[in-house]
Amino acid sequence: MNFNVAVIKGDGIGPEIVDQAVRVLDAAAEKSGHEFTYKQILMGGASIDAYGKPLTEETLETARNSDAVLMGSIGGNTTTSPWYRLPAELRPEAGLLALRKGLGLFANIRPAYLYEELKKACPLRDEIIGDGFDMVIMRELTGGLYFGERSTEVVDGIRVAKDSLTYNENEIRRIAVKAFDIARKRKKHVISVDKANVLDSSRLWRQVVEEVAKDYEDVTYEHMLVDNCAMQLVNDPKQFDVILTENMFGDILSDEASMITGSIGMLSSASLAEGKFGLYEPSHGSAPDIAGKDIANPIATILSAAMMLRYSFDLDAEADMIEMAVKKVLKDGYRTVDIMSDGMVQVGTKAMGDLIIERI
Ligand code: NAD
Numbered sequence: 001m002n003f004n005v006a007v008i009k010g011d012g013i014g015p016e017i018v019d020q021a022v023r024v025l026d027a028a029a030e031k032s033g034h035e036f037t038y039k040q041i042l043m044g045g046a047s048i049d050a051y052g053k054p055l056t057e058e059t060l061e062t063a064r065n066s067d068a069v070l071m072g073s074i075g076g077n078t079t080t081s082p083w084y085r086l087p088a089e090l091r092p093e094a095g096l097l098a099l100r101k102g103l104g105l106f107a108n109i110r111p112a113y114l115y116e117e118l119k120k121a122c123p124l125r126d127e128i129i130g131d132g133f134d135m136v137i138m139r140e141l142t143g144g145l146y147f148g149e150r151s152t153e154v155v156d157g158i159r160v161a162k163d164s165l166t167y168n169e170n171e172i173r174r175i176a177v178k179a180f181d182i183a184r185k186r187k188k189h190v191i192s193v194d195k196a197n198v199l200d201s202s203r204l205w206r207q208v209v210e211e212v213a214k215d216y217e218d219v220t221y222e223h224m225l226v227d228n229c230a231m232q233l234v235n236d237p238k239q240f241d242v243i244l245t246e247n248m249f250g251d252i253l254s255d256e257a258s259m260i261t262g263s264i265g266m267l268s269s270a271s272l273a274e275g276k277f278g279l280y281e282p283s284h285g286s287a288p289d290i291a292g293k294d295i296a297n298p299i300a301t302i303l304s305a306a307m308m309l310r311y312s313f314d315l316d317a318e319a320d321m322i323e324m325a326v327k328k329v330l331k332d333g334y335r336t337v338d339i340m341s342d343g344m345v346q347v348g349t350k351a352m353g354d355l356i357i358e359r360i
Pocket residue numbers: 013072073074075076077078093096264265281282283284285286287288289290295296297298300338
């Protein structure tokens with residue numbers, strides 16, 4: 001079969017890591033007889049430089065008409081890049097948010113799994129790691145603080161900035177359903193994370209999660225406050241199967257979870273709409289501090305490409321092929337610098353791509 005993939009290479013390390021993911025996809029396609037046709041589109045900083053805005057209507061249309069989107073990361077150094085002297089709505093991140101909203105990508109899945117081979121790269125003590133952990137963060141992606149009303153104004157001579165956090169019950173219900181569905185295929189346990197001791201939006205979140213849970217008697221669930229969750233992730237990560245949470249909590253908790261898998265360079269992500277359409281990108285950013293040096297870890301992006309095969313194209317065998325090749329590379333002792341440990345062989349971005357392709 002032929003699948004049309006819109007590709008956003010992005011900024012910083014984006015092009016380096018996406019190139020490796022595309023090579024890996026082509027290797028998997030060659031093995032399986034499927035074909036991927038790529039259409040390059042610009043979003044974020046690269047689009048600002050080319051068109052004066054981070055997302056054009058044409059780009060959104062091309063993305064919408066593809067079978068799935070593969071993306072690197074966008075953005076620059078937020079203190080020094082000229083992109084951050086533009087008005088907020090013209091900055092790179094505004095393009096990403098408009099793309100997520102425009103494509104209806106409300107469900108962001110970020111799996112945080114400790115490979116046996118990466119135990120030495122995990123900063124936690126051996127007795128906490130035990131025989132490893134395997135969780136999925138289900139982050140709501142098109143609501144909450146990111147999409148609420150904002151303003152900056154001067155009131156009575158002082159500067160005031162406002163961001164508002166709104167959820168309606170339908171937005172909560174559809175992400176909760178996704179989380180319980182995924183839990184059903186895993187260890188059947190959902191931890192819903194909120195700040196219900198303070199926020200009305202979290203109190204509604206709890207109510208709706210409890211309503212949804214009634215349809216999943218085979219899945220156990222509990223509520224956890226977000227500050228406690230941040231602590232529990234490093235105290236006892238094994239307790240988590242599926243974490244269900246709102247947009248901003250999910251952003252922060254997923255970066256924390258990434259680090260206990262060894263590096264943020266390992267954390268893949270799928271952003272799904274209703275149906276089969278999705279956008280696949282690593283959870284990390286454009287890492288401007290290491291861009292252009294051929295040292296970035298491409299594995300998060302490669303594993304995101306595998307998620308694209310699984311969730312959007314139903315190519316489970318090909319997704320397995322890629323995931324097994326990644327595991328084999330780690331088992332054979334190859335590491336990018338971010339996951340390097342004693343006795344391992346350090347390789348660059350492209351070499352890591354080559355090594356994974358050899359094992360497909
Ligand atoms: P970042 O994730 O880009 O980098 C944080 C740290 O992790 C840096 O030290 C970086 O070198 C390291 N790192 C990240 N990815 C890595 C990889 N694959 N291999 C090895 N090391 C890696 O976060 P930041 O520095 O806070 O943000 C930089 C820019 O990226 C900002 O403009 C931000 O808005 C943007 N951003 C974009 C996305 C996205 O496109 N989805 C996600 C997060 C941040």
